[in-house]
Amino acid sequence: MSAIQSQRDGVHTTPLPPLTDGPHRKRLGQVALIATFGGLLFGYDTGVINGALRPMTADLGLTPFTEGVVTSSLLFGAAAGAVGSGKLSDNWGRRKTILLLAVLFLTGALACVFAPNFEVMVLGRIILGLAVGGASTVVPVFLAELAPYEIRGSLAGRNELMIVIGQLAAFVVNAIIGNLWGEFGGVWRVMLAVAALPATALFFGMLRMPESPRWLISKGRVQEALAVLMTIRSPERAEAEMADVKHLTDEEKETMPTTWGALRNKWILRILLVGIGLGVAQQLTGINSIMYYGQSVLVEAGFDSNAALIANIAPGVIAVVGGIIALSMMQRVNRRTTLLIGFTLTTICHFLIGIASLALPVGNPMRPFVILFLVVAFVGSMQTFLNIAVWVMLSEIFPLYIRGFAIGISIFCLWIANAFLGLFFPTLVAAVGITGTFFLFGVLGILALVFIYTQVPETRGRTLEALEEDVTTGAIYVVHKNQTPAAP
Known part of the structure; x- marks a missing residue:
């Protein structure tokens, strides 16, 4: 039983010692900053294609279909990287896996920069995808396992903030390079080369970072885990958390199967399906279609190419602003409430974009600016209420003994949905226009709202160990689905 639950089945337990300020809080912030460079790379490498694709198409002679292949090859690679890195991090460790991902980020970036043709470009994008998918799986778990439960949402959510900062950086770099040197050949290679800096x-940075203490405990390396906790907690808090995690881990070693065998427990299977549903629902908002093809959407709306590059910065800015607001809400607003608000707002934006595209025909001077405003509103709603909440929930809802495996499966499905959208979005827009595309996203948003309301439990304000016990027994669906946790 978790030490932080004050009442369960009539049994009273002692809460953990409170958080205190000191050098350990500064060290925790340093570890989080370095780890979230993985999120920064995730954002840059997925966002840079937005501005690099049009000059790349001219240089490499891409067709509309091969444009989709170049874009989606990273995403299919990310699907493989997510599921592979999740299992690898369970066996090999979170820190070592992130180091491997840094090498893949650098290798993939260099392959893309020096790609002489379509085939090598696709290979480089697949390597980048392996790194992006791995980072999307391992970094949130690493942060969640390091964080005290009181600030887990805001700490784990920093990775999503760094993702949107990376995407904004890509949009700004694209706009500057594209407008200053766009007439020169190979300008897209410079855009892609910038990613080598944060990869290095x-x-x-990770060479100097510690391993996840929860992973160390799961491997029986108790003294190493305590030494790590002592650097990021007060001594009293470190020892109390250590006892709590070790007790649960020892129980699970005797009774819990790992990976696929764990899915025989119907509650574990159910929470895995919830994780998959969260990831797929997030992608079916179409957010990454805007991030990958935003310039093309704005050109179709009525902007010229250079103006679209500049206008495309606006969604990137609002994404960062929304991410900052979302971090401040993580410890004050329930996760379910945040998700329901977010899907409601994004669905409304989808229908409004479709209506505006229908009501304002091509050539109407108001069309590009109205659609840009609605796209910015959509991205702001997405980043403020959905993206950080989804990534935080995926990092915290799974039990420790299958955490890497389960989040890997969930994010694999997220990336597959993302990849198919990336592959077919240009074709979809060409076939039914902005109007039909965003009406379709709106219908999918309504289905997502039904899923969130009926299936997703509440997780805020509780330790990973408390959540793990309730997930394993199914109590989380009965007791905590609509309960507002007490303020920590």
Whole structure:
């Protein structure tokens, strides 16, 4: 039983010692900053294609279909990287896996920069995808396992904030390079080369970072885990958390199967399906279609190419602003409430974009600006209420003994949905226009709202160990689905 639950089945337990300020809080912040360079790379490498694709198409002679292949090859690679890295991090460790991902980020970036043709470009994008998918799986778990439960949402959510900062950086770099040197050949290679800098920083930074203490405990390396906790907690808090995690881990070693065998427990299977549903629902908002093809959407709306590059910065800025607001809400607003608000707002934006595209025909001077405003509103709603909440929930809802495996499966499905959208979005827009595309996203948003309301439990304000016990027994669906946790 978790030490932080004050009442369960009539049994009273002692809460953990409170958080205190000191050098350990500064060290925790340093570890989180270095790890989230993985999120920064995730954002840059997925966002840079937005502005690099049009000049790349001219240089490499891409067709509309091969444009989709170049874009989606990273995403299919990310699906494989997510599921592979999740299992690898369970066996090999979170820290070592992130170091490997840094090497893949650098290798993939260099392959894309020097790609002489379509085939090598696709290979480089697949390598980048393996790194992006791995980072999307391992970094949130690493942060969640390091964080005290009181600030787990805001700490784990920093990775999503760094993702949107990376995407904004890509949009700004694209706009500057595209407008200053767009007439020169190979300008897209410079856009892609910038990613080598944070990849190098991630590698050398992680060499000085500790391993996840919860992973160390799961491997029986108790003294190492306590030594790590002592650097990021007060001594009293470190020892109390250590006892709590070790007790649960010892129980699970005797009774719990790992990976696929764990799915025989119907509650574990159910929470895995919830994780998959969260990831797929997030992608079916179409957010990454805007991030990958935003310039093309704005050109179709009525902007010229250079103006679209500049206008495309606006969704990137609002994404960062929304991410900052979302971090501040993580410890004050229930996760379910945040998700329901987010899907409601994004669905409304989808229908409004479709209506505006229908009501304002091509050539109407108001069309590009109205659609840009609605796209910015959509991205702001998405980043403020959905993206950080989804990634935080995926990092915290799974039990420790299958955490890497389960989040890997969930994010694999997320990336597959993302990849198919990336592959077919240009074809979809060409076939039914902005109007039909965003009406379709709106219908999918209504289905997502039904899923969130009926299936997703509440997780805020509780330790990973308390959540793990309730998930394993199914109590989380009965007791905590609509309960507002007490303020920590």
